[in-house]
Amino acid sequence: EAQVTQNPRYLITVTGKKLTVTCSQNMNHEYMSWYRQDPGLGLRQIYYSMNVEVTDKGDVPEGYKVSRKEKRNFPLILESPSPNQTSLYFCASRDITYNEQFFGPGTRLTVL
């Protein structure tokens, strides 16, 4: 089954404790991205990657890092999480020429 997977699905952590949210897709898509969703602000793009070792900032990149060492994986790293990063996070992927994006199930992150 073609899909985007994320782990963990739910996470409660404390300020300053480094964490990684993993994202993997099995559709051989070149393009992958991360979004966060907040009440009243909608979904906003954090980072995206056009291919292996090619990443760039989206609209709200502050406080986040990403890496793309393999085509199928695109982890989101929070080096020192803060409460304002409490949010619902989505990973997405698409083919570089065909534009339809496919989203993972989401990760609910709470930073205390």
Next chain:
Amino acid sequence: GIQVEQSPPDLILQEGANSTLRCNFSDSVNNLQWFHQNPWGQLINLFYIPSGTKQNGRLSATTVATERYSLLYISSSQTTDSGVYFCAGGSGGGADGLTFGKGTHLIIQP
């Protein structure tokens, strides 16, 4: 960047009713998608529809690219249709991501 406006923001209907959700874009888009966010927060792809009309069961969508809007039709609503419906667009291809609207919160009452 592209601005996306959705209307109405909230909609309450009785089961069996029909509804039309609208999405307006500030600029031309080559990528347009409709999503349903279910109560568990998951984003379900409904349509990829940069232009034209598509139908999937009780749902259909039409995009008039030249006039920068898209419509999502839901017929014979069921309680499981409840949730938030988002449209999202982009210029398409390359590095382009999706710009999301604020969504339409739909409640279908039994």
